[in-house]
Amino acid sequence: MMSPVVTGIFALALFAPGEGIIGGREAAAHSRPYMASIQVAEGDAMKHECGGFVVADRWVMTAVHCMPTGANGRKVVLGVHSLSQAEDTKQTFDILELHNHPHFNADNYDNDIALIKLDRPFNASEAVQAAVFQRAGGANPSADAEVETAGWGSVDNLGSRPDELKEAFIRVLSSARCRRSDYFGRKFTDNMICAHKLCPDPCDGPHKIEDSCDGDSGGPLLYNGVVVGITSNGGKKCGQIKKPGIYTVISHYTQWIDAIMGLQPEA
Known part of the structure; x- marks a missing residue:
């Protein structure tokens, strides 16, 4: 097994530190059994x-x-x-290994993909199951395709966090648009997908855009039930028309993933 790869401290540059859900709705309990919450100690709690x-x-x-x-x-x-609730379905793990992609770019979050090895296998149940993720050669979503994301991230720019898992159904923007200078310019690379959803007028809720926001980086972007992206970053404020959420394209990393997980030798 390879030793964990750990990157250095980085500056924030254009992007804000995290992603979550602006707009959207509460997910049905355990309807996304692949979801993981990465938690840090805060006093005696996590x-x-x-x-x-x-x-x-x-x-x-x-x-x-x-x-x-x-x-x-x-x-x-x-x-x-x-x-916050003491659910019987919860399983808590230590992190045995952390493998951060060695070519992660702190300036624009290119190659923003990491793998965690848990200290033991999980117990499969209706609430805990592995997701299918896109591999090299698979079809990634094109512009205007509907995709899904989920998480416990902020629901507004004030940092308000939900207690229950939220989900959003959003749409992919063209790479050409996200490379425009008024969007992300040269910081947007071929390893990225950008997506959000404009709310029809009148909106059902207070948000004009459904988008990712602070606190849910690392979560999945799904297309036709397959995870095609990793929630990476959006703008300095959530829900801005010209700063949609950015997601790492998983299929570009099949060889690296297989090498880390021991499925084949790394080239």
């Missing part, structure tokens, strides 16, 4: 910090910028719907 998703019996995928300097005592909780 606090949700980032998202992730289960990809194998001891492996969780997330984003590098969630833990750029190492696990540092964080834990992974599976089978979660409510962060």
Whole structure:
């Protein structure tokens, strides 16, 4: 097994540190059994910090910028719907290994993909199951395709966090648009998907846009039930028309993923 790869401390640059759900709705309890909550100690309690998703019996995928300097005592909780309630479905794990992609770019969050090895296999149940993720050669969503994301991140720019898992159904924007200078310019790379959803007028709720926001980096972006992206970053404020959420394209990293998880030798 390779030793964990840990990147150094990075500057925030254009992007804000985290992603979550603006708009959207509460997910049905345990309807997304692959979801993971990465938690950090806060006094005697643990606090949700980032998202992730289960990809194998001891492996969780997330984003590098969630833990750029190492696990540092964080834990992974599976089978979660409510962060605060003592649910019988919850399983808590130590992080045995953290593998951050060695070519993560702190300036624009390119290659923002990481793998966590849990200290033991999870117990499969209706509330805890691995997700299917896109591999090389698979079809990624094109512009205007509907995709899904979920997490426990902020519901507004004031940092208000939900207790229950939220989900949003959003749409992919063209890469050409996200490369425009009034969007992300040259910081947007071929390893990224950008997506959000404009709310029809009148909106059902207070938000004009459904988008990702602070606190849910590392969570999944799904297309036709397959995880195609990792929630990476959006703008300095959530829900801005020209700063949609950005997601790492998983299929670009099949060889690296297989090498880390021991499925084939790394080239």
